[in-house]
Amino acid sequence: MAAHRQHTRGTRLLTGALVAAALGAGTFGAVSATASTPDAPQRARTAAPASAVAERDTHRTRHLTADAAARAAQAALKAAREDGQRVTVAVVDRNGNTIAVLRGDGVGPQSYQSAERKAYTAASWNAPTSELVKRLESTPNLKDIPGTLFLGGGVPVAADGTPVAGIGVAGAPSGALDEKYARAGAAVLTTD
Structure with a gap:
């Protein structure tokens, strides 16, 4: 029984370490993929342009240079x-x-x-x-x-x-x- 507990504790530690490593790699990969996605500029272009706001919903102001x-x-x-x-x-x-x-x-x-x-x-x-x-x-x-x-x-x-x-x-x-x-x-x- 003591051997079983040690094995279970060791298995838990090993499993926990593997899960942490997998999560870390997944997070790193997701961040890396997001940061360098080649179609990111395409997505920015498909966002609603600023000119989509109706003229009646804006006003223009003048500013001193x-x-x-x-x-x-x-x-x-x-x-x-x-x-x-x-x-x-x-x-x-x-x-x-x-x-x-x-x-x-x-x-x-x-x-x-x-x-x-x-x-x-x-x-x-x-x-x-x-x-x-x-x-x-x-x-x-x-x-x-x-x-x-x-x-x-x-x-x-x-x-x-x-x-x-x-x-x-x-x-x-x-x-x-x-x-x-x-x-x-x-x-x-x-x-x-």
Whole structure:
């Protein structure tokens, strides 16, 4: 009986090892086969094309290019330097994604996030943040919206009346100065 138990235990160990090896080989083979299947591009081509979505179920948006964002940020930073001010300039797209940030020499660390939040606020509301500050008097809970900052210094950028970006400036001694520099950045984007 003891010999039978040892044999059974040994058989179980051997069987378990064989099963594990077979499963491992099968998994490896399946992964290898999937990774190098020659007809994979054919399957990708037979998937539903993006154009299958009805036009009525989509909308098109316009976005500021990275080059335009960089030009605007440079212009805002230059205007601040000419006034002897140290600022950070942020340009965000319509969705609040940062496109460009320029942090001037010697500017405080808090200005980076403040500039981004001002830009986001201006783009979200399609209004200068100095105007939005006035709305807080009648609706103080606006300031509780995540990611926003209701201080002067943010201006929207529009194309054909539709907001496409926001420019935020932070670091000058007042929101009015920050907004002046943000407007200088937006001015380089206007057509002649």
